[in-house]
Amino acid sequence: MEHGFIAWAKQRSARLPQIRLGIGDDCALMDPISIESVVTTDSLCDGTHFILSECGPRAVGHKLVAVNLSDLASMAAKPLAVFLSLCLPRQSSGEIASEVFEGVCESCERYQVAIGGGDTNVWDGPLVVHMTAIGQAPQGGAWLRRGAQPGDAIYVTGSLGGSLLGKHLNFEPRLSVAQSLHPLGIVRAATDISDGLGIDLLNMTVASRCGAELELNLIPVSEAAEQRSRESGRPALEHALGDGEDFELLLAIAGDALDRVPSQVDGVPLTRIGTFVSRTGLWSKTRRGVEQLPPRGYVHG
Ligand SMILES: [Mg+2]
Numbered sequence: 001m002e003h004g005f006i007a008w009a010k011q012r013s014a015r016l017p018q019i020r021l022g023i024g025d026d027c028a029l030m031d032p033i034s035i036e037s038v039v040t041t042d043s044l045c046d047g048t049h050f051i052l053s054e055c056g057p058r059a060v061g062h063k064l065v066a067v068n069l070s071d072l073a074s075m076a077a078k079p080l081a082v083f084l085s086l087c088l089p090r091q092s093s094g095e096i097a098s099e100v101f102e103g104v105c106e107s108c109e110r111y112q113v114a115i116g117g118g119d120t121n122v123w124d125g126p127l128v129v130h131m132t133a134i135g136q137a138p139q140g141g142a143w144l145r146r147g148a149q150p151g152d153a154i155y156v157t158g159s160l161g162g163s164l165l166g167k168h169l170n171f172e173p174r175l176s177v178a179q180s181l182h183p184l185g186i187v188r189a190a191t192d193i194s195d196g197l198g199i200d201l202l203n204m205t206v207a208s209r210c211g212a213e214l215e216l217n218l219i220p221v222s223e224a225a226e227q228r229s230r231e232s233g234r235p236a237l238e239h240a241l242g243d244g245e246d247f248e249l250l251l252a253i254a255g256d257a258l259d260r261v262p263s264q265v266d267g268v269p270l271t272r273i274g275t276f277v278s279r280t281g282l283w284s285k286t287r288r289g290v291e292q293l294p295p296r297g298y299v300h301g
Contacts, residue, residue, distance in 0.1 A: 005094070005120065009101055016114035018080040028116035030081065036137035038077035042067045046089075046126035050169065057096045059169045060129060061103020067194070068133035069111060069173035070247040074192035075142040076182040077135035079111055079175070084118040087128040096127060104131075111175065138182045147189035148208035148252035150278040155251040155261065157268050160197055161225025161240035168245035177249060177265045186257035196244035198295035202282050204250060213283040214274040214293060222246075242296045252276055 010023040021029035044067070046052045050060050065082065072079045084104060088096055097120055108115055113133075157174050174192070181187055189208055193200045197219070205212045221240045228243070229236035251270075253261055261270055277283070284293040 002120065005097055008098070009115075009118070012101065013105055013115040014109055016112065019114040019116045022114065023117050028081075028083070030116065030134070033080065033134070033136050035139065036142070038072060038075050038135040038137050038142055039132065040068055040071040041130065041132040042071070043128060043130045045128045052096075052127050055169055057099035057127070058103035058106075060127065061100040061105075062107050063169050064100075064129050064131045065104055065107035065111075065113070066171055066173050066247065068131050069113070069175060070171075070192045070194075072133055072135040073173045073175045073178045074190050074249060075135075075144070076138045076178040076187075076190070077142055078138070078179070079113045079133055079135045081114040081116040081134045082108060083116050083132045085130040086118070086120045087125065088120060088122050089127055090122050090124055093122045100127075100129060111173075138179075140182070140185070143178070143182070143187055143190035145189055145191050145204045145207035146209075148204060148210055148276045149188060150210050150276055151255040152188055152252040152276045153255060153258055153272050154201065154212055154214070154274040154276060155253050155270050156193070156197070156220065156248055156273050157270055158246070158248040159220040159222035159225075159240075159269075160193065160246045160248060161222050161236060161243045162228040163224065163243055163245040163247075165224040165227060167222075167224060168247075171247045172268075173247065174249045174268065177268050177270075180262070180265045181251070184257075184260055186253050186260050187251050188254055189252040191250050193246040193248050193250055194244060196242045196296070197246070197250070198241045198282060198293065199244070200250055202295045204252070205276070205280065205282070208252070208276070209280070211277045211280040211283060212274060213277045213285050213290065215285050218271065218273045220269065220271045220273075
């Protein structure tokens with residue numbers, strides 16, 4: 001399979017100037033990235049991050065690209081190239097490989113990202129896919145998780161919760177939001193929501209050595225979270241706080257710049273959901289006052 005697959009993959013993938021020598025040699029050659037390179041990697045395993053028999057291999061390729069690009073978006077980086085590595089189940093390995101690759105190609109074409117190379121292996125385990133993505137830091141520097149200050153507002157893109165109902169396989173990495181906001185110079189820290197709003201916000205506060213106070217009634221709860229709530233009997237807000245794999249951006253915006261925050265970018269809403277505070281930990285602000293919030297987001301409805 002290897003030779004024919006590589007020839008096909010080389011032919012199938014778009015040639016873009018950021019990769020001087022791509023698929024087909026031992027390594028790829030890239031010209032130096034002018035300012036600073038931003039590099040990330042992610043793995044997805046059948047049974048954990050997707051169910052192959054339910055979603056099919058092409059969707060796995062889409063998700064693999066999107067999770068990596070979401071990490072680049074969270075640092076406001078521009079994606080340039082990806083490298084992928086597939087561990088294929090022995091049964092129908094050829095077909096799975098080409099379908100995953102097709103999904104990767106479709107997503108890469110969409111964002112003008114080059115496929116610099118990869119590797120395939122066959123084994124007796126389930127499908128496991130890996131990707132490394134390389135991007136270019138924006139002028140002025142990448143956003144980091146650290147940098148939020150007490151008094152900064154907490155903003156989130158889109159809506160949260162219930163990603164298991166489909167969004168986790170089919171979401172838009174927030175590259176255009178990041179690229180529109182970065183030049184405004186109002187974002188002090190950022191991350192993307194992979195583990196869940198509660199956990200990812202907590203990670204941001206730990207990195208920034210501060211705390212966060214959420215206004216629970218402001219959190220944009222998705223339709224899917226409402227649907228999950230009807231199935232689980234738990235409040236939809238709990239799904240929005242704890243489900244994860246939303247791949248929305250979580251931002252710290254300087255408290256004196258709120259009048260410069262657009263209400264949406266390319267149709268993606270930006271919502272203020274709270275404030276970074278000096279007291280460490282996660283807190284929720286309700287009518288009753290301020291209460292500590294468990295990061296997994298178990299809230300009493
Ligand atoms: Mg991330």
